Amino acid sequence: MSESLFGMPPANVDADIAEGRVALTVDTSLHSLDAIYAAAYAFIGRCYVLLERPAPERVRVVLAPKPSGADGDALRALIGEFANELLSATWRREITRSNRALIEAVTMQAFAGALGSPSLDDLEAFQFGDEPFEDPLGIAQSWEEKYRKKPRTPEEPTE
């Protein structure tokens, strides 16, 4: 039997307290399907979540707490929490959308900076240790080692 819950708009929220479930009908022009999925996902540990499409612009989210026996207050708290989570998911999605270019640039930089695009062969050959690197060209020699004239030893012939 469908009942309204105190403080919740009956046009959007209905509950069947005897059956222990509560439903929110969502206007998809306000919240995208992605946001509804994201909010629903946050509840799957605690509830069985069912999605229905009662009308073209509407999605009905039914929450049935896994331990049965929830009373009206518990169902009210649950659907209220879901409504807030839905708003949060919609807002996060909006932030992500407006920052998409920046996020992609930073992510690309992070991946490029880490390893480029290594193949499995590259990874197999990669040296992860902290041994000193080889210096075949003598680049890492100090300037004094490389350029400073050595003092003559007594055995060396002089010109």
Next chain:
Amino acid sequence: MKALIKVGYACNEHCTFCHTQELREIQGTSADVERKIDRAKALGHTMVVLSGGEPTIRPELMHWAGRVAAAGMDFGLVTNGLVLAYAEVLERLLALRLRYVYMSLHCGVGETHDRMVRAESFATALRALDNLQGRGLQLTVNCVVTRANLRQLRSLVDVIAPRTDAVLKFSAVEPKGGALRLHDLVVPRISESAAAVLDALTYGRAVMPGGDARLRHGGFPLCLLPGFEHSYDDLRTHAYWTMVETDEANFYPVDDRNKQHPSPTCDDCRLRGPCPGLFRAYHQRYGADELRPQTLGVRGNAFDWVLEAVDDAPSQGCPLRDDGVTPWEPARHLFVRHQGRVARYRATTRDFHDDTLTRAKHELGQIYLDASRKPAPNDFARDLVKLSRSEMCSPCPERAHCTGMFEPEFSDVFERDDAAVRTRLAALAGDVLEIGCGYGRTTDVWRPGLEGGTLRYTAVDPDPEAIAATQAALPAATLHCGEAELVLTALPTGGFDHAVALHAWNHLGDAVAVIDALARVVRPGGELWLVDDGVFGLARTRAQHELAQRSEAALQHHRNDDAGRAHARIAGRGWTLVERHDVGPTTSNQWLLRYQRCPT
């Protein structure tokens, strides 16, 4: 937040201008560098940058990079880059979280570069640069400007332009080490080198993809680089907060103590905050005649310390002293203890020079906690809580060079100081002229005298709305809308007994012109009252700071005079000082000067 560790001073080049030239034999031990890496982590740094000398020639390079990465920090290098010409070395470092490279290249002409570094390294450096391109690094190419490359800076722009990951920076040479030893051969006059840099920057703006975003300069007085004042670059713009030399045991904050803003040349310059000034050794030799201070223009009179962390206060002892005071910047860090917690704040502002911050914090005690939620506090008595040095600092031997522990002082210094001035002004009688009446801030001071017939009140303000508000509050007042410098010329000679400027002095475009005009319109023996605010800092949360940054409140100060500086401008202009109250640790940020018009 970066920490800079100098691992030793040996190098595979031998630059003519190297400022650590006499230290090349000194090398830090590996254990010492490891200890410093661990200390950097403990201090909360997110990146360790190794420098020298040349850090990449050390055989422990990979080991140190690995230790940094294992500690969860990013890794960076200040380097001539030559070793990074080995692609496999770069790959290994990238895997060990190399994210930042600050690389030297001093000319686009190979012969010149090689002559400056006394090694055949130009081609190798270019190979390294090509390796570094496209790796997502924060990459800066630093060119030290000496007499050798002065006329070839555009060539470097041409070399860097197509390597689009690189930011190109031109740095002034510091007369130190090799540059001091070969001073006349190496160090150009600052005006000459700045002109060459300005030319190269202007050229780069035109030809480099990315333009201004890829061009920087460092060590040049900003007044010599018009149009590029905001392109300054230094350790702080690179987010370095501490550094440690090879022979030092602990980290120290980065600072600009090797440079100075010569007084009085730079005293009124609006660029002083971010400007490096002149190297002390350069100023000692050549003076400040080449500088072109920018004295006109508005500026702020407050800055923020922004909340970084809150920790439990230890039940005994001082957390600063116990952990070592040296890493904390005396002016830019702020520790506040209250109810068993210690909050750490940090000021990143470049609106003010370190000297100004130090004075506001340690000499004048002008530190307040912003208890409001406004972009800018407008009711200081209610919005701000004064912070004072904790009693626990009094006996501490580290007090003089420690950033200090501060605590809230719940006394209303603003209301007290303001009320004292208002009470005295309300006793004035005769013809009173107020400069900058604002939005009726003082109407309740003048109303009893006006209504009692003991006072005739005239006011000047450039804001028509302020004039209208004051007129509505004081119908008997005579009001003039306009800049004081102009309005005063039309007022009668000797027409006033008293002139008053409350919180207006630092807003005047030409304060000295106003003083001279007041000397004409105030009768001999009449009084001039000047009351204004000094620079102060606010401890704020990040949200408060960002709200303030987004605020559209316009800067209105043309100077930030304290009582002493204001008096220096007024002295000798027909006024005798009879009273002076300076800002201090027990006062608000309000100062007062009272003068008597000289008889002649």
